[in-house]
Amino acid sequence: MTADTLATAPVGGPSLPQERRLVTAIPGPRSQELLARKAVAVAAGVGHTVPVATVAAGGGVIVDADGNSLIDLGSGIAVTTVGAAHPKVVEAIAAQAAQFTHTCFMISPYDSYVAVAEALNRLTPGDHEKKSALFNSGAEAVENAVKIARKHTGRQAVVAFDHAYHGRTNLTMALTAKAMPYKSGFGPFASEIYRVPASYPLRDGLTGPDAAARAITLIEKQIGADNLAAVIIEPIQGEGGFIVPADGFLPAVAEWCTANGVVFIADEVQSGFARTGAMFASELFGVVPDLVTTAKGIAGGMPLAAVTGRAEIMDASHTGGLGGTYGGNPVACAAALAAIDAYETEGLVERAQQIGDRIRARFTDLQATDARIAEVRGAGAMMAVEFADPATGAPDAALTGAVAKACIAEGVVVLTCGTFGNVIRFLPPLTIGDALLDEGLDVVAAALAAN
């Protein structure tokens, strides 16, 4: 199917008609054909949310093999934040691919890797001296941040939080909180990982300083600061439910880390790159992390990830201790430089804020008449709605799943998240227009009313 379908498919990018268009049921016959082949050829553990065969995407739409055009409120999980097939990114990829696709940076270095490192050193929070190292995936960046922190401190323990998500490799599964689907049956997990409560204002009712004190007391009593290499936290927790910590929580944890020689790692893999209405979410809380992990939105859809942080920590490893065959691939680096240019020159940080304001206003209005909306939260274009039973406050995963499913059937891609599976998250590409965004939100509102 692929060659045929792609030959007749529209070209992706912002020139795709920015419209919701359903010409078959979802999935249509050509999508069903692909899904049947997937079921036979692809391991069952690899799931999918939207049952379509994608042939093009751009701006705020995804087009499938049957000619349906879906509104994209997920950006491939906060990856195509500049829009899928952004023209600058496409051009940079094509130009670099024609020059060379790989040398291995550890064999013969090249300019674009260094330029990405320079950009990350400049853009991440804090004006101290910074260095970066590049990898392929968010999980790999997190693994390397932990390696670096351990080498720098000479300590082994790492603290992660309730509701955390840091990836699917062995070490990052250990850091991730949720058993299903991420960990169940996949152990044993890496050792010296400890979990403490996070700040979840809707469900714990604690102020930021109180939530921080609760976590710090556990760390001091059960682990001991002298044994602790790093604390890793997502400034706004992603898969865990787009949980925004109470004011004062992150600064208190970061200050404790500094006072105790513990490396404070902000995992900004999901929250980074203009997504939250700031270049990095740490800025929203006035926190300057020692190390920042990035991936997802970094390269307009190409696989790239990074650890960026204080030069003296980043330099802890002996030469040859960090790297990987593909880390900082030149095509991915060229894409990253183009995406970063788009973030900086196309007003996308401000656009994220506008998109967030629009989503927040819409669901805050709905909340006034629909008590099942327990909370509307987030920052910029990283917004979420948590659903709960109005009488008991119990998480309502069934409603959440039904609404998401109904949206997809109506041609709007929405993703769910949350430890309790009761959160719908919105991560639209920042190049989506207001009209299309509003139409997408109309569909979500209608799905909610019908369920």
Ligand SMILES: *Cc1c(COP(=O)(O)O)cnc(C)c1O
């Ligand atoms: C997605 C994610 C990861 C893992 O990234 P991969 O590229 O899937 O390995 C790590 N941390 C956070 C916060 C994420 O959202």
